[in-house]
Amino acid sequence: MTATPVLEFRGVNAGYAGSVILQDLSFAILPGETVGLVGRNGAGKSTTLMSVYGVPTVTGEILVDGEPVGRRAHVPTARGVSLVPQGKRIFGNLTVEENILLGRASGRPTTWSTDDLYQLFPNLARGRKRPGTSLSGGEQQMLAIARALMAGPSLLMLDEPTEGLAPVIIDAIVEALKEIRSRGTALLLVEQHIGMIQKVADRYLALRKGRLAGEGPVSQLGDRAVQELIAL
Numbered sequence: 001m002t003a004t005p006v007l008e009f010r011g012v013n014a015g016y017a018g019s020v021i022l023q024d025l026s027f028a029i030l031p032g033e034t035v036g037l038v039g040r041n042g043a044g045k046s047t048t049l050m051s052v053y054g055v056p057t058v059t060g061e062i063l064v065d066g067e068p069v070g071r072r073a074h075v076p077t078a079r080g081v082s083l084v085p086q087g088k089r090i091f092g093n094l095t096v097e098e099n100i101l102l103g104r105a106s107g108r109p110t111t112w113s114t115d116d117l118y119q120l121f122p123n124l125a126r127g128r129k130r131p132g133t134s135l136s137g138g139e140q141q142m143l144a145i146a147r148a149l150m151a152g153p154s155l156l157m158l159d160e161p162t163e164g165l166a167p168v169i170i171d172a173i174v175e176a177l178k179e180i181r182s183r184g185t186a187l188l189l190v191e192q193h194i195g196m197i198q199k200v201a202d203r204y205l206a207l208r209k210g211r212l213a214g215e216g217p218v219s220q221l222g223d224r225a226v227q228e229l230i231a232l
Contacts, residue, residue, distance in 0.1 A: 036197035039207035082153035092133035103150025108151030138169030
């Protein structure tokens, strides 16, 4: 018996102010799997993530755990989808720990405690009483991931989590994502850093001009034909 996808797009079209970004997009993410969403800038990767919350104008069906989410932004979070957006969106008037605890606003049960998250990201433990925005860029990214995990997601979506970060921080985030997936959380990862996707993901979905241009195991991302297809 096939498992119910944690996230499924069925013929989704999405855009802003009359401009179409996604066109007839269909795919599914299964429980516990890690998928890399790749493509050149402007292909529609971030729009795909935001479509789950109905931010662009969306037609077609988006389902979480087999149920349509409609156009209510709170529904995906309540059903177990967490997003780590570009820009991190850390609250400077709150401490590191207070930023993490905001994740509990979803009301979902979670297997993650603050101690678990400090073990996952030791830098956060050392700065737990500091303002969130006093952290380095890499530490703020860790904080954004920790806050998203505190919401108890079955699916964690990340939008360019390594953008602008030093290699040593990227390595730390890669190891953290491996630990997260080992605890059964599915991951949907938008990332230009193809080497990272190859280290973390099971398979890839490739977007080109808002359409699904290809998909397969991450081992194929090294193939020249695939790289040319998605213009990486």
